[in-house]
Amino acid sequence: MPALTRFEELPLAAGQAVGLLGGSFDPPHEGHLHISHEALRRFGLDRLVWLVSPGNPLKPDAPAPMERRMARARELVDHPRIDVSDFEARHGTRFTAETLERLRQVHRGVRFVWIMGADNLVQFHRWDNWQGILRSVPVGVLARPGQRLAARSSVAARAWRDARLPEHASHLLPLCQAPAWCFVNVPMREVSSTEIRARGGWPVPGGTQA
Numbered sequence: 001m002p003a004l005t006r007f008e009e010l011p012l013a014a015g016q017a018v019g020l021l022g023g024s025f026d027p028p029h030e031g032h033l034h035i036s037h038e039a040l041r042r043f044g045l046d047r048l049v050w051l052v053s054p055g056n057p058l059k060p061d062a063p064a065p066m067e068r069r070m071a072r073a074r075e076l077v078d079h080p081r082i083d084v085s086d087f088e089a090r091h092g093t094r095f096t097a098e099t100l101e102r103l104r105q106v107h108r109g110v111r112f113v114w115i116m117g118a119d120n121l122v123q124f125h126r127w128d129n130w131q132g133i134l135r136s137v138p139v140g141v142l143a144r145p146g147q148r149l150a151a152r153s154s155v156a157a158r159a160w161r162d163a164r165l166p167e168h169a170s171h172l173l174p175l176c177q178a179p180a181w182c183f184v185n186v187p188m189r190e191v192s193s194t195e196i197r198a199r200g201g202w203p204v205p206g207g208t209q210a
Contacts, residue, residue, distance in 0.1 A: 017043070017046050018047045018049060018110050018112055019039050019115045020049055021035070021051065022050075022051040022096060025052050028050070028069065028073040033077070035142045035186070037079065038184075043115075043170055043171065044174060049087075050085065051087055051088060052073060052084060052086055054066055054094075070086055111175070116142075117141070121183075123154075130156065134156070134178065139181040140170070141182065143183070143184065157183075160179055165181065169182070170182045
């Protein structure tokens with residue numbers, strides 16, 4: 001069954017725990033799928049949504065066209081509880097804090113959890129209204145290659161150390177009142193969108209590049 005493209009069409013209900021994995025997905029790849037599967041399992045989520053962003057305010061270069069990234073994400077998704085959304089483009093939100101506020105207005109009663117890799121926790125303090133994000137929803141952080149130590153000693157981790165949930169209780173994260181965050185170690189995949197672009201472009205069916 002193909003992933004849905006409108007967040008409003010998703011079968012969300014009050015009380016569900018829904019993970020949100022945001023990013024440019026330029027391009028989407030197996031690493032995104034891997035951390036999505038791990039997030040569903042480790043954080044006790046009912047669903048997980050890829051929020052494909054029109055662009056990243058922290059990156060100087062524009063990503064590939066939105067339609068191309070959405071199409072590739074839909075091709076790649078292989079799990080019945082993972083969906084793809086262009087919510088930010090449809091609702092005109094630019095920053096994560098704005099997106100979360102709008103999501104909570106549209107889907108009242110859903111227990112959202114923001115999902116990120118450890119590499120994003122390292123730079124989280126550079127995000128617009130990053131402390132507001134932590135105050136609004138629980139945050140689940142998954143290990144990334146070479147980022148464990150840097151993530152745990154990051155500005156955000158040190159500032160909110162008292163809000164950290166132990167890894168052995170990660171499945172309770174959606175039930176926690178924000179601010180709450182949890183760092184989990186997971187089997188890691190040595191792949192990133194940046195590396196894929198550096199090797200020559202986007203993967204296409206058959207294992208070649210485009």
